[in-house]
Amino acid sequence: MSELPLFHAQGLTKRFGGFVALDSVDFEVGAGERVGLIGPNGSGKSTLVGCASGSLRNDGGAVWFKDRRIDRLLPHQRVRAGLVRSFQLPRPFRGLTVAENLRVPLVFAGRQGRAQDAIDDALEFVGLAARREAMPQDLTQVDLRKLDLARATVAKPQLLFVDEAMAGLSHSEVDEIIALMMRMNERGVAIVMIEHIMRAVTAFSQRLVVLVAGRKIADGDPEQVLANVEVQRAYLGE
Amino acid sequence: MSAFFRFLGLAIIAACALFAAMRAVGNDYVFYAGYTVLEYVVLACAWNILGGYVGYVNFGVAAFLALGAYTGVALGRIAPVPLPVMMLAGGVVAGLVGLGTGYLTLRLRGIFFAIATLALAVVLQTLITNWDFVGGSAGVYAIRPKHVPIFGSYIQYMVFLMLTLAVVVVAVSRAIETSGLGLGFVAIRDDEVAAEATGVPTLRLKLIATALSGAFMGMAGAPLPYYLTFLEPSSAFNLTYAVNSIAMPLIGGTTMWFGPVLGALLLGTAQQVITVTISSEVNLLIVGLLLIGFVVLAPQGLIGLLGLTGKRRSA
Amino acid sequence: MVSFDLLANAVVSGVLLGGFYAGVAAGATISFGLLDIANIAHPAFVVFGAYGAFVLGQRFGLDPLVAALFVVPVFYLAGLAVHQVYHRAFERRGDDSMRGLAFFFGLMFVGEVVLILLFGVDYRYTSAAYASTSIKIGPVALPLRQLIPFLGALVILAAAQLFLSRTFIGRAILGVAQDATAIRLMGADPVRLKRIAFAISIALAGAAGALLLVLEPVEPAIGREFIGRVFAIAVLGGMGSLPGTWIAAVMLGVIENLTSIFAGASWAPAVSFGFLLLTLAVRPSGLFGR
Numbered sequence: 001m002s003e004l005p006l007f008h009a010q011g012l013t014k015r016f017g018g019f020v021a022l023d024s025v026d027f028e029v030g031a032g033e034r035v036g037l038i039g040p041n042g043s044g045k046s047t048l049v050g051c052a053s054g055s056l057r058n059d060g061g062a063v064w065f066k067d068r069r070i071d072r073l074l075p076h077q078r079v080r081a082g083l084v085r086s087f088q089l090p091r092p093f094r095g096l097t098v099a100e101n102l103r104v105p106l107v108f109a110g111r112q113g114r115a116q117d118a119i120d121d122a123l124e125f126v127g128l129a130a131r132r133e134a135m136p137q138d139l140t141q142v143d144l145r146k147l148d149l150a151r152a153t154v155a156k157p158q159l160l161f162v163d164e165a166m167a168g169l170s171h172s173e174v175d176e177i178i179a180l181m182m183r184m185n186e187r188g189v190a191i192v193m194i195e196h197i198m199r200a201v202t203a204f205s206q207r208l209v210v211l212v213a214g215r216k217i218a219d220g221d222p223e224q225v226l227a228n229v230e231v232q233r234a235y236l237g238e
Numbered sequence: 239m240s241a242f243f244r245f246l247g248l249a250i251i252a253a254c255a256l257f258a259a260m261r262a263v264g265n266d267y268v269f270y271a272g273y274t275v276l277e278y279v280v281l282a283c284a285w286n287i288l289g290g291y292v293g294y295v296n297f298g299v300a301a302f303l304a305l306g307a308y309t310g311v312a313l314g315r316i317a318p319v320p321l322p323v324m325m326l327a328g329g330v331v332a333g334l335v336g337l338g339t340g341y342l343t344l345r346l347r348g349i350f351f352a353i354a355t356l357a358l359a360v361v362l363q364t365l366i367t368n369w370d371f372v373g374g375s376a377g378v379y380a381i382r383p384k385h386v387p388i389f390g391s392y393i394q395y396m397v398f399l400m401l402t403l404a405v406v407v408v409a410v411s412r413a414i415e416t417s418g419l420g421l422g423f424v425a426i427r428d429d430e431v432a433a434e435a436t437g438v439p440t441l442r443l444k445l446i447a448t449a450l451s452g453a454f455m456g457m458a459g460a461p462l463p464y465y466l467t468f469l470e471p472s473s474a475f476n477l478t479y480a481v482n483s484i485a486m487p488l489i490g491g492t493t494m495w496f497g498p499v500l501g502a503l504l505l506g507t508a509q510q511v512i513t514v515t516i517s518s519e520v521n522l523l524i525v526g527l528l529l530i531g532f533v534v535l536a537p538q539g540l541i542g543l544l545g546l547t548g549k550r551r552s553a
Numbered sequence: 554m555v556s557f558d559l560l561a562n563a564v565v566s567g568v569l570l571g572g573f574y575a576g577v578a579a580g581a582t583i584s585f586g587l588l589d590i591a592n593i594a595h596p597a598f599v600v601f602g603a604y605g606a607f608v609l610g611q612r613f614g615l616d617p618l619v620a621a622l623f624v625v626p627v628f629y630l631a632g633l634a635v636h637q638v639y640h641r642a643f644e645r646r647g648d649d650s651m652r653g654l655a656f657f658f659g660l661m662f663v664g665e666v667v668l669i670l671l672f673g674v675d676y677r678y679t680s681a682a683y684a685s686t687s688i689k690i691g692p693v694a695l696p697l698r699q700l701i702p703f704l705g706a707l708v709i710l711a712a713a714q715l716f717l718s719r720t721f722i723g724r725a726i727l728g729v730a731q732d733a734t735a736i737r738l739m740g741a742d743p744v745r746l747k748r749i750a751f752a753i754s755i756a757l758a759g760a761a762g763a764l765l766l767v768l769e770p771v772e773p774a775i776g777r778e779f780i781g782r783v784f785a786i787a788v789l790g791g792m793g794s795l796p797g798t799w800i801a802a803v804m805l806g807v808i809e810n811l812t813s814i815f816a817g818a819s820w821a822p823a824v825s826f827g828f829l830l831l832t833l834a835v836r837p838s839g840l841f842g843r
Contacts, residue, residue, distance in 0.1 A: 053435060079437035091432035093425050095493070104425045107418035108437040151436060295654045297593075342834040349591045350833050352654055353784045356593075357826035360781055364823035375819065427651075477777070481662050488655055519669050526663035533652040533659065534642040 004067055006031040006190055007052070007083070007159050013060030014047050021047040023214040024061065029159060034185050035192045036205030036222065040234060044214040045194045046088070049161045053085040054078045065159070080109060084152045085161040090144035092136035098147055099123065099132040102154045109155040122154040126180060142173040149180060159190045166197050178204055202226070210234070245412055249405045257401055261394070269393045273465060275506035276400040277458055281479065282486035282498035283407040284454035288447045289484070290492030291420060293427035294348050298339075298355035299483040301362045302452045304474035305332040306459025311372045311380070311469065321399060325460040332456020333449045340448035344441060363475040377470030380463035396461045407454050411495035423447060455483075478522065482506075485529040491539025491546070500540055558692040563810045569699040571806020573768055575799040576706025576761040577779055578786040579713055580754035585784070586793030587730040588747050588754075590639065591654055594661035596779035598755055602628060602762015603771040604668060607677045610766075617679050618705065621763035625756045632755030635660070636748045661776070668773035676770035702764035707799075709760055713753070714795045726750045730793060778822065785829035 007029040014022040022044045029035055039045050050056030052063060054075035063071040065083050073081070084105075093101050099119050106115040123129045126146040131139065139147060145165050152160055162181065166174045178200050185191050195201045201208070201222075208225040210218040212234045218225045225231060260268050281299060288294050296302075306328030313319045313327055335358075343354040367375045382392040389395040414420040422443045425433035434440050463469040482505065490501025505525065512521040536543055581595045592598075602624050609620035643653040687696040717723040729743045729750075765771060786805060790797035805825055813821045 055431065055435070074439075074441075075434040076437045076439045079435065084437075085435055087432065087435070091429050093428040093432065095424050095428050096421070100421065104421055104433070104438060105436045107421055108439065155437065289651060293651045295651050297658065342830070346833060348650055349654070350788075352591070352593075353788075354830055354833055356784075357781055357829050360826040361823045361830065364820060367819055368817075477662070481658070484655055484658065488652070519666055523663060523666040523670065526659050526666060529659040530656060530663065533656050534638060537642075537646075537652055 004064070005029060006033075006066060008064040009048075009052065009061060010064075011061035012048065012051055012058055012063065014044075014051055014056060015059050020214050022051065022058070025211070025214070025216045027209065027216065029190050029192060031158065031190055032185065032188055033190045034182075034204055034206045035190075036201040036208045037192055037194045037211065038196075038198075038201055038208065039211035042213075043211040045211055046163060047214075048211070049085055049163050049192075049194060052078075052161060053083065076108065079105070079155075079157070082156075082158040083161075084155075084157040084159070086148045086152045086163060086165055088164045088167065090136075090141070090148050092139075092144060092147055092151075094136050097133050097135060098128055098139070101136070101147060101151050105151060105155040118154055122150045125183070126150040142169055142176065145169070145177055146180065149177075149184070153184055153189060157189060159192070160184070161192045161194070163194045164196065165193075166195060166200055174200055242409075242413055242416070246405075246409050249408055253401050253405050257398065260397065266391065266393055269391075269397045271507075271510040273393065273397050273400055274510065275503060276397065276404050278482055278486060278502040278506040279404045279499055280400065280407050280458040281455060281483040282490070282502040283404075283411050283495060284451045284458070285483040286487040286492055286495075286498040287411060287414065287454070288444075288451040290487050290497070291414060291423040291427065292444060292447045294344070294444065294447070295352040295484070296355045296448075296451065297352055297480055297484075298359040299455060300475045300477065300479040301355070301359035302332045302336065302455035303459035303462065303479055304362065304366065304471070305335055305452075306456030307462040307469060307474050308366055308372050309456065310460040311378055311463055314380070314463075315371060321396070321461055321464065325399065325403070325457045328460035329453040329457035332459070333453030336448040336452025337445055339452075340445045344444045344448065359475060359480075363471050366474070367471045373469065375471060377468055378463065379468050380466070382464050382467065392464065396465060399461060400458070403454070403457055408495050408499060410450070410454075411498075415494055419443065419446070481522070481525060481529070482509075485525050485532075487539075489528055489532045489539055491541030493538070494541065494546075496546065497539050497541045504540075559814065561693050563814050564807055565693050565695065566699060567807035567810030568803050569695070569703040569806070570810060571803035572703035572799070573699070573706050573761075573764060574779075574782050574786060574806055575802035576702065576709045576764055577758070578783045578790070578798050578802055579706070579710050579795060580757035580761070581783045581787045582790060582793060582795060582798045583713065583757070584751055584754040585787050586790075587726065588750055589730075590636075590747075590751060591650075591657070592751075592754070593654060593657040593780065594664065595754070595758055596776035596783055597661040597664045598628065598631075598758035599762045599765055599779060600668070600771060600773065600776040601664060602759035603766040604672065604677070604762070605759065606763040606766045607679065607771070610679055610681075616681050617763045617766045618701070621705075621760050624759040624763055628759030629752045629756040632752030633748055635755065636751040639751075640744060640748070665773050665776070672773065674772055674774075676772050677766075678770035679766050681767065698767055698769070702768045705764045705767075706761065709757055710795050710799055713757060716753070717795070722746065722749060781822070781826040781829060785825045785832070788829060789832055 005028040009025065009027040012022050012025045012027065025048065027048065037045055047056060051058045054073060058071055062069060065081055070078055070081060093104065102119045102122055103115055106118055123132050126149060128143060128146055128150065131143065136144065136147065149165065166177055169177065174197060181191055181193065181204060193201060193204050205222050207220065208222040209216060210225060210231050217230050217234065218228050260272055285296060285299060288296055309328040309331045310324035313324055339354055339358055343351045366372060372378060386392055386395045389398060414423065422438045425436065425438050426440050426443060430440055462474065466473060486501035486505050487498040489505060490499065491497030509521050512524065532539060577596065577599050581592065584590045584592045584595065605624045606617040606620040609615045609623060610617060639653065639656065643656065683697040683701065687694050717727055725741050726746050729746045782805060786798055786802045789801035805828065809821050809824045812824045
């Protein structure tokens with residue numbers, strides 16, 4: 001029990017001007033865990049991802065990853081440590097082919113040596129092997145999502161924050177992405193899923209965390225959390 | 239690596255052939271015109287390392303060029319230094335200034351860097367204008383040595399140096415394109431936030447590009463006093479350098495080294511002809527219109543129109 | 554020793570000059586600060602406005618201030634056209650701030666060359682009588698050629714501020730600057746709003762150009778001197794705030810004038826740019842930033 005979690009944020013606080021986006025939030029993720037992070041719009045989910053991944057600087061509290069304090073590291077340094085994220089909208093490098101997109105993280109993780117194998121493996125894994133020489137503009141929405149996930153995980157991170165990877169996808173496509181994330185998790189990646197599609201969150205998460213107005217109001221077993229009165233009020237009140 | 243040396247070999251052979259052809263014409267005017275064209279090959283490729291590969295606009299081309307030129311002048315006032323040494327020194331100074339400017343502004347959005355480079359040009363021009371040691375506003379004469387061994391005339395010697403520099407810049411550009419560095423540059427250009435989230439050390443890469451780009455411009459500037467024989471701030475800081483160095487890569491195409499080279503050769507040569515046959519104002523008008531036309535209608539430039547852009551190899 | 558009179562005159566003339574700079578920068582504050590369009594050619598449009606006023610004065614004997622009334626609508630239309638091209642070629646493709654910058658840079662350069670081809674490089678000036686008159690208050694001189702642009706710029710800024718804060722379209726433009734999707738949800742077309750705002754910024758440049766002709770003789774490349782000032786002011790003023798623009802512009806005018814007196818006129822051009830470099834390095838959100 002004394003073992004430290006993989007990721008651990010304590011008293012995390014972030015303000016934008018006078019607006020408190022995150023108010024002293026504690027948040028942890030264990031190795032290989034699947035966590036769902038939900039909350040109404042503007043509740044601070046994306047801010048939390050930003051503070052964890054380094055695109056935002058927290059104003060208070062601390063963030064640890066693998067026993068190391070990381071909240072003053074630059075984003076690329078956190079990536080190198082093994083903490084990655086994906087974005088709400090797919091953000092491929094449009095001037096590069098699918099395979100080259102995956103090459104970028106490998107080159108800068110210093111794993112250029114076996115890059116080809118890693119790329120082949122990742123493309124096979126997400127089901128984009130046939131599109132390896134395609135340009136991003138020629139991919140479908142769901143394929144772009146897969147490319148984003150493949151690029152995030154090709155350098156074998158331990159923790160992945162997925163910020164709404166399923167918005168705008170069809171029912172079957174959502175299933176496809178959930179299945180893909182499950183398989184990524186089986187390979188040992190801890191995943192935090194930020195999502196509005198409740199069906200996806202409940203199917204995926206082992207644990208559920210709820211943010212409302214920058215505060216954590218629930219954290220625990222998904223069924224119990226969803227039965228929580230406060231959580232229901234937060235969602236009904238939306 | 240062997241592909242790189244094969245490319246370098248071909249570039250050197252092409253450069254030798256060009257130099258031999260210019261000598262065969264036997265007219266010094268060819269060398270004077272050729273120097274300007276080659277200077278623009280260097281400036282266009284140098285601009286493209288930051289502007290084309292990374293996507294950051296430098297409006298201060300003249301500032302970096304002038305830094306090289308005045309570094310040479312200042313050195314020459316202290317001790318008789320050979321021109322290649324002046325070029326290296328000019329490159330170091332311009333590279334460091336590029337690094338400094340980049341360090342101050344590259345954390346901000348790209349537009350602020352662009353405006354800062356405009357600012358840099360004016361601040362430097364003011365400093366030089368008020369610095370009497372290098373001639374100040376009155377300008378300074380640069381006396382060419384009468385005789386140069388092997389080359390015969392000084393202009394041929396300068397063309398040789400500029401040609402060498404052009405080969406180096408092109409080879410470096412190509413090396414960047416085929417390396418991990420170039421991959422990181424493209425990632426930054428396409429989406430800087432995503433690049434950072436993919437592990438690309440964006441600030442460091444941008445600083446490398448700024449320093450390299452500035453250094454090559456500075457090196458190209460060092461022979462300028464000897465080319466003009468009289469250097470004054472208004473000619474060294476002429477906006478035309480910036481317009482041409484931006485127009486040439488954008489017209490040629492910015493994704494690979496061939497774009498700026500093609501743009502500089504075509505536009506540079508055409509300008510020599512137009513300036514002589516019509517007028518320098520019409521010449522500048524044409525450059526400006528071509529620049530606007532290409533960025534609006536043909537964002538891939540000539541190499542895009544010719545179908546030469548070629549996807550990057552992933553192998 | 555610098556006398557008190559000299560100092561007082563320098564400060565007053567700096568304030569007048571700075572007030573005029575605010576008029577030049579007002580349009581850029583809208584295009585750059587609110588719309589995120591870095592129109593490097595903004596000062597070039599100011600110079601076009603000055604030449605427009607000059608031609609109207611030559612042909613029809615119009616006073617520059619009257620000429621401004623004709624320049625403004627023409628420039629508004631030109632602004633609509635420029636934004637149309639800019640939006641289609643760059644904004645909509647969404648990929649390329651680099652080419653957008655090069656586009657405006659090209660516009661500036663072409664404009665300059667066209668002016669040289671049409672008018673030559675000689676200085677052009679207005680024959681308006683007040684250009685050589687001056688009011689004296691104690692030891693301080695208020696030359697009308699400075700006072701009128703100062704007041705004219707105040708009118709420009711006040712009109713722009715009233716438009717943005719009081720009219721429906723103005724508020725919608727401010728809304729677009731904050732959040733384009735929210736505006737779309739309200740049923741307004743953000744592209745159209747941006748186009749109108751950009752056209753207004755160009756119209757303001759035209760008006761400022763007429764004032765420039767009152768202030769000093771113009772030549773085709775004079776706009777370059779204003780690039781640094783305009784962006785320094787827009788950034789210092791806090792990106793999109795017109796009152797901030799005025800304060801920043803007056804500060805700059807005073808500092809420039811004092812620099813000219815204490816260090817020599819040849820140092821003045823570096824002031825605004827040096828200021829800008831410092832601001833960018835130390836406080837990117839501007840002195841009066843949000």
